Amino acid sequence: MPGSFDRRLRWLVWLTLLGTVFTTVVMLVGAWTRLVDAGLGCPDWPGCYGKLLVPDSDLATLRHPDVPLEPFKAWVEMVHRYIASLLGILVMAVVALGWPLRHRRGYPWRLSLLLLAVIILQGAFGAFTVTLQLWPQVVTLHLLGGLSVLLLFFWLHLRLRRSVISQADEPRRGNLWWGVAACLLVTQLALGGWVSSNYAGIACQGFPTCNGQWLPAMDISEGFHLTQTVGPNYLHGQLHADARTAIQVVHRLGALLLGAALVALWWRYWHWQNVTRPLAIVVSLFTLQAILGITNVLLWLPLWLALLHTAGAIALTIGLVWAWWCWRYHEAGAYSANSLTTYNNVIAD
Incomplete structure (x- = not known):
């Protein structure tokens, strides 16, 4: 129904704007994590010394006796993972909310699916960053992946925002x-x-x-x-x-x-x-x-x-x-x- 379509579209406009802002936050927290040398604060993934919360020193020693626990760095790394997970949930919300609109003319459904694919790939790069011990190639790709998520959110927001204003006129080519x-x-x-x-x-x-x-x-x-x-x-x-x-x-x-x-x-x-x-x-x-x-x-x-x-x-x-x-x-x-x-x-x- 037209009313339902408009409401859903408005929600998507706001969610993609939120996603753009939140991706920026995640990237800055990731940069902070790296700058304080906390990229390997947890030697495993997705947990930290096998736990979803940073454990005490005794449990950490049992799990990884070769990697002493540094609580500050471990918490910095886990906070980065927590908010990155929230970003993934936000992407899934955008895809789920857009599912009923996927056959609507002009709706950027493929762009939404591309965003979902990139965020999944970005999660894999996050895991490889830890398991490959900050291998420069993976760290650089992880940064570029974060920028890709940011731009996809922003581009999706612009596309949806334009559908609210007008669906006329063909865009120029590059x-x-x-x-x-x-x-x-x-x-x-x-x-x-x-x-x-x-x-x-x-x-x-x-x-x-x-x-x-x-x-x-x-x-x-x-x-x-x-x-x-x-x-x-x-x-x-x-x-x-x-x-x-x-x-x-x-x-x-x-x-x-x-x-x-x-x-x-x-x-x-x-x-x-x-x-x-x-x-x-x-x-x-x-x-x-x-x-x-x-x-x-x-x-x-x-x-x-x-x-x-x-x-x-x-x-x-x-x-x-x-x-x-x-x-x-x-x-x-x-x-x-x-x-x-x-x-x-x-x-x-």
């Missing part, structure tokens, strides 16, 4: 400008994950030079060797100094390329009414993110600033996706003042 910016952003996010998983955040002292040199000693082949042995404990990293320096320098160069691409994108569309402001925000977010990265190096990676750098990466990613969405429907006028007023009225009903 072009080279957006494709280059997107590829560079994904590459830079992967490089950031690789820096973090190999503990190369302060491999370079100083900025803009690295260890007092414009071209420091680097071992690129070792720094980007993707077939590292599975088995060693990768807490605090296994790479030598020159390999970590190579990772840090490439990350800096990637930031330069991404910044240039985002400025070029803004310059290309500065005269588009619905796009210039979102792209200006994206360029501003990138500038702030670059400042945070530089400050992290100069201040030797303080915890709160490293968390802000992670939050900046999330904001920049969301910002570029939002700008692309506005560009896709630029001529449709879906985000004119009247359309937004209609949307707000429907949601408030």
Whole structure:
């Protein structure tokens, strides 16, 4: 029935917005877990020393005598797992609520199923992160998986929100400008994950030079060797100094390329009414993110600033996706003042 359809759609709009926000929280807690060296606070999965709650030292010793219990780190790791599980439940709620609408024209049912598949895969990466002892490849994929969940939630929210406003008008297709910016952003996010998983955040002292040199000693082949042995404990990293320096320098160069691409994108569309402001925000977010990265190096990676750098990466990613969405429907006028007023009225009903 139309009334039931509208109510269900409104619930889905709010749930996907909640999912976007909550995924951000989960990712920041995950970053905090890593920054306080709690990624292996529990040596097993999904429980902690075989329990759903962190046990006392005696029980932990019986279960894993080779891994002494550190209660703070164990609780940090378990809190991350608890809230990640809640995120999985939220995804299942979105899929269940959308089930009756799956045959409705325009309803993004396949996108919902993709979100469910990615969150399941993300759970598997979470398990492998522990069982493979912070293997950098898995840790980096786990980060990218979290960003994928975030963007799928956000894209689903935008799709549902647009169905509330209007179902008319065909979207624009992507072009080279957006494709280059997107590829560079994904590459830079992967490089950031690789820096973090190999503990190369302060491999370079100083900025803009690295260890007092414009071209420091680097071992690129070792720094980007993707077939590292599975088995060693990768807490605090296994790479030598020159390999970590190579990772840090490439990350800096990637930031330069991404910044240039985002400025070029803004310059290309500065005269588009619905796009210039979102792209200006994206360029501003990138500038702030670059400042945070530089400050992290100069201040030797303080915890709160490293968390802000992670939050900046999330904001920049969301910002570029939002700008692309506005560009896709630029001529449709879906985000004119009247359309937004209609949307707000429907949601408030």
